Amino acid sequence: MSATFVMLAVLTVVSAVAVMLLRNLVHCALALAVTFAGLAGIYLQLNAQFVGFAQLLVYVGAVAILIVFAILLTRGREPPLQSVFSGSAIVGFGIAIVVFAVLATMTLSSRALGMEKPGEANASVAQIGEQLMTRYILPLEVAGLLLTVALIGAVIIAMRDKEPE
Amino acid sequence: MTSQFILFSLLKVLCVFSVLMFIVGNAVWVERKVSAFIQDRRGPNRVGPFGLFQLIADAIKGFLKEDFTPGHVRKAYYWLAPAIVMVPSLLTVAIIPFGSLLGSQKMVIADLNVGILYTFGIVSLAVYGIVLAGYAARSKYPFLGSIRSSAQMISYEIAMGMSVVPLFLIACDPKGIRDLGNGWREAWQTFLAGTSSLNLSRLVAWQADHCWLIIYAPLSFGIFLAAMFAETNRLPFDLPESEQELAGGYNVEYSSMKFMLFFMGEYASMTVSAALLTTLFLGGWTLPIPGLDRPASTIPLGLLQIAVFLAKMLIVEFIIIWVRWMWPRFRYDQLMALGWRRFIPLALANILITAVALWIKPGH
Numbered sequence: 200m201s202a203t204f205v206m207l208a209v210l211t212v213v214s215a216v217a218v219m220l221l222r223n224l225v226h227c228a229l230a231l232a233v234t235f236a237g238l239a240g241i242y243l244q245l246n247a248q249f250v251g252f253a254q255l256l257v258y259v260g261a262v263a264i265l266i267v268f269a270i271l272l273t274r275g276r277e278p279p280l281q282s283v284f285s286g287s288a289i290v291g292f293g294i295a296i297v298v299f300a301v302l303a304t305m306t307l308s309s310r311a312l313g314m315e316k317p318g319e320a321n322a323s324v325a326q327i328g329e330q331l332m333t334r335y336i337l338p339l340e341v342a343g344l345l346l347t348v349a350l351i352g353a354v355i356i357a358m359r360d361k362e363p364e
Numbered sequence: 365m366t367s368q369f370i371l372f373s374l375l376k377v378l379c380v381f382s383v384l385m386f387i388v389g390n391a392v393w394v395e396r397k398v399s400a401f402i403q404d405r406r407g408p409n410r411v412g413p414f415g416l417f418q419l420i421a422d423a424i425k426g427f428l429k430e431d432f433t434p435g436h437v438r439k440a441y442y443w444l445a446p447a448i449v450m451v452p453s454l455l456t457v458a459i460i461p462f463g464s465l466l467g468s469q470k471m472v473i474a475d476l477n478v479g480i481l482y483t484f485g486i487v488s489l490a491v492y493g494i495v496l497a498g499y500a501a502r503s504k505y506p507f508l509g510s511i512r513s514s515a516q517m518i519s520y521e522i523a524m525g526m527s528v529v530p531l532f533l534i535a536c537d538p539k540g541i542r543d544l545g546n547g548w549r550e551a552w553q554t555f556l557a558g559t560s561s562l563n564l565s566r567l568v569a570w571q572a573d574h575c576w577l578i579i580y581a582p583l584s585f586g587i588f589l590a591a592m593f594a595e596t597n598r599l600p601f602d603l604p605e606s607e608q609e610l611a612g613g614y615n616v617e618y619s620s621m622k623f624m625l626f627f628m629g630e631y632a633s634m635t636v637s638a639a640l641l642t643t644l645f646l647g648g649w650t651l652p653i654p655g656l657d658r659p660a661s662t663i664p665l666g667l668l669q670i671a672v673f674l675a676k677m678l679i680v681e682f683i684i685i686w687v688r689w690m691w692p693r694f695r696y697d698q699l700m701a702l703g704w705r706r707f708i709p710l711a712l713a714n715i716l717i718t719a720v721a722l723w724i725k726p727g728h
Contacts, residue, residue: 225499229496232492239485248476248477248478248481248482249478249481252478252481252482252484252485253481253485255485255486255488255489256481256484256485256488256525259485259488259489260484260485260487260488260489260491260521261488261518261521264488264491264492264495264514264518265518267495267514268495268511268514268515268518271495271498271499271507271510271511272511323477323560323561324477324478324481324560324561324562325536325560325561
């Protein structure tokens, strides 16, 4: 564990906790942006330049800023200060444990854990592109389909507002 | 990472930063002179010959004015926003190859293999400064300005990103550099050793080998140019500021040095955009003249190439300034329609056409 990793990990975890615990939604969204940026830093520190900057471009530059934008637009001037802990804490804990269990099982059963650590991971963008277009074409297309469905869904939700007029 | 590498990098950072700030300062003077000429006025002419020392006077004014913080603002964000506006444009300049070689040093601060992706990743952060400024101000004009700006910048970022894809499709030539004799290929091959396809130096090499990419991809150039105006919040896309409607937009609540940072951030991102445009479309530091079309072998030649780059960049920057005073502002719905309904489909079609053309092209 290098010093850079420790710094980035602390930044990522602290800002992720802040996303959950802060009361003001705008602060939460900005903390989320820091979390994404921290993750991008960790990818870069692992020498995965493409993934790192793609993370920065997509998550920090687009996803997080859209969340901030949406909150600023919809919430008016001052977002209401609600308690961050909901009334049904037990249900929440239950769901959290189940989700964690699912994720942990999937991670532990992954084939990647048994693989040897690659020595010098420095794939060029061309190699990544070639792999995406040949070996991983199916996951790529599934992801594309999913995103298209989400896009159409978003358009339909946005359109429904105007019908009553 | 040797100490020599750190020393040379620091030196390059210092030089590039000083030159960038010098250009930023004088761009303000040029802007005022050009606007005065276009509007049939004299412009700044009181401080020094031709008003040239106006820059110094403005800087002193910025530092000495009272740094007033209005009582109603959100303090932390209010302090953070000007810095966040300034930082991305300073970071983007790191990957711009502004020359070939001086001695054995490559004239680029960070020769990243994901070059262009880095640029877009960092440029996309600039919008945070403007959003935070609007949010921090807790008043209506800055808020409206920042909302407009974030929508605009996100929209045009997509078109901008897609407009450069054809460049890399064209320039990612598997055959590599042609052999034009006279050690041409060797010079380029040693210069490009260890770089991969998204590296900006490779793009410069391809342009020296063939022709400027503005000839090969004119549609890309058009979209990139328009998106560049939108990304830097310049007229005809300056709705975030639009003095007449928003009294300056997101920076209304700022004064003295914090306001100056917004101002400098705008000019710095303008300069960096001009540099990027030069590298992507106008052949970077090369000129199709023997000697200037390959990595420099001597120091005077290296310096000359840096001068070529700066000259091209300053011409682009002058055009950006010129456009500001000749074009009216878009209406907001026109701006959005232009971005989403015209540029994005056009950029997508451009990618498709380029890919098909390269596929059909014999010998590929």
